[in-house]
Amino acid sequence: MKNRINQLFETNKKDILSVYFTAGFPRLNDTVKIIKLLAQNGVDLIEIGIPFSDPTADGPTIQRSSELALKNGMSLQLLFSQLEEIRQSVQIPLILMGYFNPVMQYGVAEFCKRCSETGIDGVILPDLPLEEYNEQYKMHFRENNLHNILLITPQTPAERIREIDEASEGFIYMVSSASVTGAGKKVEDFHQEYFERIQQMNLKNPRLIGFGISDHDTFENACKYSRGAIIGSAFISSFQDHEEPEKTIPGFIKKIRKKN
Amino acid sequence: MKYDVNEKGYYGEFGGAWIPEMMYTNINELRHRYLEIIESPDFKKEFDQLMKDYVGRPSPLYFAGRLSEHYGTNIYLKREDLNHTGSHKLNNTVGQILLAGRLGKKRIIAETGAGQHGVATATVCALKGLKCIVYMGALDVQRQAPNVKKMKMLGAEVVPVHSGNKTLKDATNEAMRDWINNPEDTHYIIGSVVGPHPFPDMVARFQSVISLEMKKQLSEQTGSEFPSRILACVGGGSNAAGAFYHYLDHEQVELIGVEAAGKGVDTNETAATLLVGSPGVLHASRTMLMQNKDGQITEPYSISAGLDYPGIGPLHAHLFKSGRAKFLAATDEEVLKAAVLLTQKEGIIPALESAHALAALEKLEMKPDDVNVINLSGSGNKDMETYLNYFGY
Numbered sequence A: 001m002k003n004r005i006n007q008l009f010e011t012n013k014k015d016i017l018s019v020y021f022t023a024g025f026p027r028l029n030d031t032v033k034i035i036k037l038l039a040q041n042g043v044d045l046i047e048i049g050i051p052f053s054d055p056t057a058d059g060p061t062i063q064r065s066s067e068l069a070l071k072n073g074m075s076l077q078l079l080f081s082q083l084e085e086i087r088q089s090v091q092i093p094l095i096l097m098g099y100f101n102p103v104m105q106y107g108v109a110e111f112c113k114r115c116s117e118t119g120i121d122g123v124i125l126p127d128l129p130l131e132e133y134n135e136q137y138k139m140h141f142r143e144n145n146l147h148n149i150l151l152i153t154p155q156t157p158a159e160r161i162r163e164i165d166e167a168s169e170g171f172i173y174m175v176s177s178a179s180v181t182g183a184g185k186k187v188e189d190f191h192q193e194y195f196e197r198i199q200q201m202n203l204k205n206p207r208l209i210g211f212g213i214s215d216h217d218t219f220e221n222a223c224k225y226s227r228g229a230i231i232g233s234a235f236i237s238s239f240q241d242h243e244e245p246e247k248t249i250p251g252f253i254k255k256i257r258k259k260n
Numbered sequence B: 001m002k003y004d005v006n007e008k009g010y011y012g013e014f015g016g017a018w019i020p021e022m023m024y025t026n027i028n029e030l031r032h033r034y035l036e037i038i039e040s041p042d043f044k045k046e047f048d049q050l051m052k053d054y055v056g057r058p059s060p061l062y063f064a065g066r067l068s069e070h071y072g073t074n075i076y077l078k079r080e081d082l083n084h085t086g087s088h089k090l091n092n093t094v095g096q097i098l099l100a101g102r103l104g105k106k107r108i109i110a111e112t113g114a115g116q117h118g119v120a121t122a123t124v125c126a127l128k129g130l131k132c133i134v135y136m137g138a139l140d141v142q143r144q145a146p147n148v149k150k151m152k153m154l155g156a157e158v159v160p161v162h163s164g165n166k167t168l169k170d171a172t173n174e175a176m177r178d179w180i181n182n183p184e185d186t187h188y189i190i191g192s193v194v195g196p197h198p199f200p201d202m203v204a205r206f207q208s209v210i211s212l213e214m215k216k217q218l219s220e221q222t223g224s225e226f227p228s229r230i231l232a233c234v235g236g237g238s239n240a241a242g243a244f245y246h247y248l249d250h251e252q253v254e255l256i257g258v259e260a261a262g263k264g265v266d267t268n269e270t271a272a273t274l275l276v277g278s279p280g281v282l283h284a285s286r287t288m289l290m291q292n293k294d295g296q297i298t299e300p301y302s303i304s305a306g307l308d309y310p311g312i313g314p315l316h317a318h319l320f321k322s323g324r325a326k327f328l329a330a331t332d333e334e335v336l337k338a339a340v341l342l343t344q345k346e347g348i349i350p351a352l353e354s355a356h357a358l359a360a361l362e363k364l365e366m367k368p369d370d371v372n373v374i375n376l377s378g379s380g381n382k383d384m385e386t387y388l389n390y391f392g393y
Helices: A004-010 A028-040 A060-072 A075-083 A099-104 A108-118 A130-144 A159-165 A191-200 A218-225 A233-237 A245-257 B021-038 B043-054 B065-071 B090-100 B118-130 B138-143 B145-153 B168-181 B198-209 B209-222 B238-247 B315-321 B332-346 B350-364 B380-391
Strands: A014-022 A047-048 A094-097 A122-124 A172-173 A207-210 A228-231 B061-062 B074-079 B109-110 B131-137 B157-161 B186-188 B229-233 B253-262 B278-282 B284-289 B324-333 B369-377
Touching: A014 A028, A014 A060, A014 A207, A014 A233, A014 A245, A028 A047, A028 A075, A028 A245, A047 A060, A060 A233, A075 A099, A075 A108, A094 B145, A099 A108, A099 B278, A108 A130, A130 A159, A218 A228, A218 A245, A228 A233, B021 B043, B021 B090, B021 B168, B021 B198, B043 B090, B061 B209, B065 B074, B065 B332, B074 B090, B074 B209, B090 B109, B090 B118, B090 B186, B090 B238, B109 B118, B109 B168, B109 B332, B118 B131, B118 B145, B131 B138, B131 B145, B131 B168, B138 B145, B138 B157, B145 B157, B157 B168, B168 B186, B198 B209, B198 B238, B198 B315, B209 B238, B209 B369, B229 B238, B229 B350, B238 B253, B238 B315, B253 B315, B253 B332, B253 B350, B284 B315, B315 B324, B324 B332, B324 B350, B332 B380, B350 B369, B350 B380
Parallel strands: A014 A047, A014 A228, A047 A094, A094 A122, A172 A207, A207 A228, B074 B369, B109 B131, B109 B186, B131 B157, B229 B253, B229 B369, B253 B324
Antiparallel strands: B061 B074, B278 B284
């Protein structure tokens, strides 16, 4: 079967909305419920966060959701068993996102195999560098038709962007500006110059812009320069008054898609 | 050299630069420029001058006569406690501040546990007039109040970190986040031989002044630059890396690292990473870690805040795996006894960290003619409250 990420990007779809959430947050068994609700409400792609004790690339919101998810008892093992039947009800691409150490302890080969069995289409591991991936792990990803999504930032040199483009399948995760996740930004904080520079490089992979996308304005702006954008911290913050996901998700997605 | 880092930043299977792409530009610049900079004549000249006139080097190699008699062998102490700011930490921060200047960085960040590295960083920032931000776990801010005051007087901003368990590991996470958020004007002065390549090698080189001096001093005092063994405490492992450095390829010299056993290596309250840990990736390095089966990092414990780290420098993981160095662990209890023994035999109050190396003397078989060197990495001034609470003086 063709990877669902490629299927998505091969359509003419614009303004692709990808949503990140931390598995096991706010409650241990919310994972499947949140995925279904996001899919039902028109999200195009979902990034399921594997919580880690030391999330060095994340801001306070995802730090807190990870801490709570671990307290709730989330683990990679448990996540896979929660997702066992997910493909019976959800058809959009699913990506696992997390840090390398839990994957390493699970076993990279075994992890990739399990992803494929579960119907996971891609993985984002920010602290797995391009070189280590190419040398040691690429074969496990390829064998399982699993895409490793790589990041670029405003500081990434052009030559390296080409290398990343070469090694990427699916899409490139374009970090909006130099920061950890969730640094509440406004449209004017984004580097137009960077967005335009990347646009003009004619990369073979499509791009989604993430980090600091929090509302309709930032989403719309990012979409002008890419196929779509990724929302994480802002979505997680919407749970903070501990309302039921059923109540918060439809309204949240509607607000991102369209101004009130 | 057999135990040198390779061009990819590995010591055997350990090390590397497991950085998120957001840190790539900074790490890449460092990786390409650190050797050229620190080996340049003008850098060397300024570094050597500051080591001598500012840090107060060479630090003495002291023959501890009464302690030697007690153990029936020869014991020498490398007196890093006599450096300015009271520990070996300043060797590294002086080196890194000179490097930061040559890289054109204007803003310095650091993590600290007990506060020794924070004070050493704040000190060199004052010396060079650079802005200094020190991340410190909120719990450590409370526990190490005197060092917090020193850093503030030195002009540094101390940022309490409230995430996780509010200790060294969390302070390191926050410093890394700061570096991600400030990719252009900032240099991160890591305090130990940990983190992504080239930090472990760079910090080891700055600390290698310890074994360089040791060779000369031993030669003068004993007629041979090679001792029977060298003992040093290991948390991240910077003082041990410095004390071992010039002896790594001389396998006749036994190298012994002493980890913090805390309440015992068979309890949950320990910081003996090599003895209880397993390979993993933390703080951008593949090394030995204290972790659970799911790969979540577990909290270390030790009476000494400076050894309270769930990882270890990749060099030490390699020395452990290859068998080049031997690693022991000393419990809080053993450490306190060793500290009092040194104090009352020699009139030197050691840092709790350094007392781990002293405690290992109880566990070794030493011959009367052996020459044993202990790296006395720091002074006990900062630990008086712990000593007083324990012994009730």
